Amino acid sequence: MKKALLFILTLTFFSILAACSSTSNSSTGESTADAETKTTGATEEGGTLTIAWYPNESGADLKDAREEIGRVVEEATGKTVEHQTTTDYIIAIEALANGNADLAFMGAQGYIEANTKNKNVQPLVVPSGPSGTLEDAVYHSWLAVKNGNEDEYKDGENFSIDNIVDKKFSFVSNSSTSGFKVPSEGIVSYFNKKDEYKDLTAEDLLEGGNFFSEVLYGGSHQGSAVNLLTDKADIAAFCDTCVNNYVEVAEGEENKAGSVYKVKEDAAEPFNTVTGEEFKVISVTPVLNAPFAVNMDNVSEETRTALVEAFTSDELANNEKLFVPEDSEVSGLFKKTDDERFLEVEDAWFNPIRELSK
Known part of the structure; x- marks a missing residue:
């Protein structure tokens, strides 16, 4: 873990640049929490566990993956799962912090915000890196421009952000780790x-008006990317994992500055209106992987232990509905490129992200 923390703390953004409402059923049902959340939290006694999802993972294309997570949770705990999908980061964060949700899949920054509001919000597991350890348990924050516009962001052969001043910029949400905090x-x-x-x-x-001429928020990583591809923004921040289901490498290597990505012809919403469009990544910064977090006000230690055992099992690591094979056409939450699996993690693991606010 120390190596992972050191890795994140030493790989700064600058060095990277220089170098380069509704119904709910059981696990098959979902509730949309755009305008309101449940008025009472799910309780152990009630036999229900509610999982809150960020906008990035709330789309129809990931419904099967959400339901598979629900099935795993139900089998591990004997409780009924309700899914709470959202269109705003803050809804999911607040739902977990105030007990209207019991679990949530959220970025490191969102977890930290929920934990700050309620110390009984704690991490459960994070997906590992390809090594199967926490050493490389990272994803990547991108800055991207439309393909063909990259020369505005170069200093010689290297990319530079000197010219981003007075540009139209798209973030994801100010509660997003890789879509706001890190960039x-x-x-x-x-x-x-x-x-x-x-x-x-x-x-x-x-x-x-202060630094950028205009600032937009995509509401999700997908939304931020679409802001770029529809020319609403000149430059946009979003992450690799949240758009991987919709794009493919057209030139270069994955997660390398200078690489070109193209929207797949059969891309689901919201990319279905920009199929074939291309963007170039001008900055790639590693970010600590996103956790499943739990509100211990609602969940007993026994249930927490059962969840950790289920998530970190070999069975789940080999579940192709969750860790989707790299060459699969199925949209999933996680890719299986080598030994990826879930690992239990402690609150302190997220301290490098906390440090960004100090």
């Missing part, structure tokens, strides 16, 4: 070295 802190760190921007803060990036 915003990277931008601030870079520009703070310049006298003109020595007082720049992440708050200055939240809306247009």
